[in-house]
Amino acid sequence: MQVVVNARHLTGPRTGIEVYMEQLLAALSRSGEVEITALSWAPLNLGLPRVREVVPARRPELGGLRATAWKLWFDQWYSLRAVADKSSLLVHGMDGFLPYSLRSRDRSIVTIHDLGWQVHPELYDKRLRLMYGGLFPWVRRRADRFIAVSRYTADDLVRRAGIPVSKIDVVYHGLDPVFAAPTQQQPHPAAAGAPYVLAVGGVSPRKNTRRLIAAFTEWRSRGGPRAAYRLLITGTSIDREFTENGAKLPDGVSLLGYVDKAELPGLYANASVFLYPGIYEGFGLPIIEAMASGTAVVTSRTGAAPEIAGGAAILVDPFDVKSIEDGLERAMNNDEMDRLQVLGRERVRQFEWARAAQATIDAYRRTL
Numbered sequence: 001m002q003v004v005v006n007a008r009h010l011t012g013p014r015t016g017i018e019v020y021m022e023q024l025l026a027a028l029s030r031s032g033e034v035e036i037t038a039l040s041w042a043p044l045n046l047g048l049p050r051v052r053e054v055v056p057a058r059r060p061e062l063g064g065l066r067a068t069a070w071k072l073w074f075d076q077w078y079s080l081r082a083v084a085d086k087s088s089l090l091v092h093g094m095d096g097f098l099p100y101s102l103r104s105r106d107r108s109i110v111t112i113h114d115l116g117w118q119v120h121p122e123l124y125d126k127r128l129r130l131m132y133g134g135l136f137p138w139v140r141r142r143a144d145r146f147i148a149v150s151r152y153t154a155d156d157l158v159r160r161a162g163i164p165v166s167k168i169d170v171v172y173h174g175l176d177p178v179f180a181a182p183t184q185q186q187p188h189p190a191a192a193g194a195p196y197v198l199a200v201g202g203v204s205p206r207k208n209t210r211r212l213i214a215a216f217t218e219w220r221s222r223g224g225p226r227a228a229y230r231l232l233i234t235g236t237s238i239d240r241e242f243t244e245n246g247a248k249l250p251d252g253v254s255l256l257g258y259v260d261k262a263e264l265p266g267l268y269a270n271a272s273v274f275l276y277p278g279i280y281e282g283f284g285l286p287i288i289e290a291m292a293s294g295t296a297v298v299t300s301r302t303g304a305a306p307e308i309a310g311g312a313a314i315l316v317d318p319f320d321v322k323s324i325e326d327g328l329e330r331a332m333n334n335d336e337m338d339r340l341q342v343l344g345r346e347r348v349r350q351f352e353w354a355r356a357a358q359a360t361i362d363a364y365r366r367t368l
Contacts, residue, residue: 001364003028004091006099007038010046011035011059013236013258016285020149021094023174025051027357034361039079045135047189056082069318076100077137090364099112109367110139114282115156116206120273121280124203136161145367147171147360148248149283152304170362172308173285174353179265179292189262190256191270194228197328198271199289200286201234201257207278208300208318215324216275217250223347226332229272236261268293273331276300284308288351291344296337297325312343312351 007025009018012334028034029048036051038044041059056079060068080091080101084095091102093110102108117124117132124132140161147165148154154170157163190196201207216231241298249255259267268274274290274297281303288308290297297313299305314329314336330336 001034001362002037002090003034003364004039004080004083004089005094006040006075007044007053007094008040008042008059008079009040009095011040011043014261017095019176019364020111020113020173022046023176023353024094024356024360027174028360029352030354031357031361034364037083039082039348041074041079054082074182080186089183090368091138092360092364096139097135098142100138102142104199105368107144107154108142109145109147110143111149112157112282113149114153114280115160116158116280116282119156120206120280135152141308145169145363147363149173150304150307152307169366170358171356171359171363172186172351173283173288175288175292175348175351176261176353178261179268179289180348181265187266187270187276188256190232190254191267194230195252195272196230196232196270197275198267198290199233199275200233201278202233202237202257203236206280207235207237207276211318211321211324212251212275212277213253214251215277215321218321219325221330222262222329228356230254231254231275232271233265234264234267264289265293268295271295273298273328273336274329275324276305277316277324277327278303278305278319282307287313288348292348294341296331296340297344298324299329312340312347312367314340327336332354334338338344346356 006231007021009021014022027163038051038053040055041057041122044053080099088105091106091108096113098108098110117129121129146163148155148157148168148170151170154168157168157327158165199212203209219228220226236258268290274295276286276299280298284305287297287299298316299309299313300318301315302318314327314331317323
């Protein structure tokens with residue numbers, strides 16, 4: 001089975017979509033059932049069997065609107081033409097989009113990670129909303145099948161986009177094995193010293209970081225052992241409104257920036273609690289990464305988070321600072337922490353990339 005993927009996301013840091021793409025490509029390669037052509041604007045050097053890397057054009061050094069225009073040209077028009085011939089193609093839009101250059105004889109399947117830009121447009125930059133709003137109608141019209149990363153996202157596709165249930169396959173993410181053995185990984189320097197609570201996503205409206213920080217600060221101010229705790233936040237996103245207002249981080253709160261995959265498992269494993277009260281998640285990969293690392297999880301009762309947590313996390317109202325604070329206090333109870341650790345490790349057994357790859361291959365067959 002021949003599949004074409006625009007994999008240019010893998011030329012940058014590995015966050016949500018990039019992790020999905022990297023891990024699924026590797027699992028599909030290991031299956032032996034699929035041969036993949038991975039398109040990019042720079043060498044990927046994935047070193048995967050049955051994955052052929054093609055660089056149709058090198059990304060030039062551009063900035064601003066010119067860089068955006070070049071990216072759209074590459075994604076929507078040029079990249080696919082580099083491998084198009086007289087035969088039909090099976091194209092998998094792993095990033096949620098499909099190129100305009102698809103021909104009528106080509107077949108296509110797209111992974112939808114979430115519809116957050118429709119559900120909570122206030123959480124997204126105007127330029128992103130315009131881009132998604134401009135590209136998604138083509139995806140909805142042209143895709144032969146859809147992969148939803150959760151049942152919640154599948155329901156959103158039906159309710160908000162009018163996609164027939166018969167055209168949707170729900171395929172959960174898998175879990176990178178490095179998170180199952182965090183003590184064998186490279187430790188992060190920030191993990192040394194005083195105990196800490198971990199959060200991810202930078203300072204982002206979607207990750208609800210300002211309420212998260214407020215809840216932690218209120219919890220820490222209760223005094224006693226709480227006063228010794230730090231809040232460590234990974235990620236490069238910085239809320240523009242947060243910085244424009246000149247907000248300073250409260251005592252005990254640190255932004256770590258981008259954390260490499262080699263250091264992330266140890267950072268999870270040494271945290272007392274993983275705090276993840278995002279407004280909207282289509283899946284929530286950090287939830288299962290933290291669980292696999294043996295860390296108690298506090299997450300939202302909105303979006304797909306309850307579905308992915310599967311009863312192995314404390315659920316809070318992400319719009320209520322007091323609810324987040326109370327969830328953190330509950331998770332710090334030793335008995336509750338032990339209970340969540342046991343439930344979390346059991347829950348993550350449901351998430352395997354080999355299983356995800358096989359379900360994706362089944363979806364390819366239905367597409368064809």
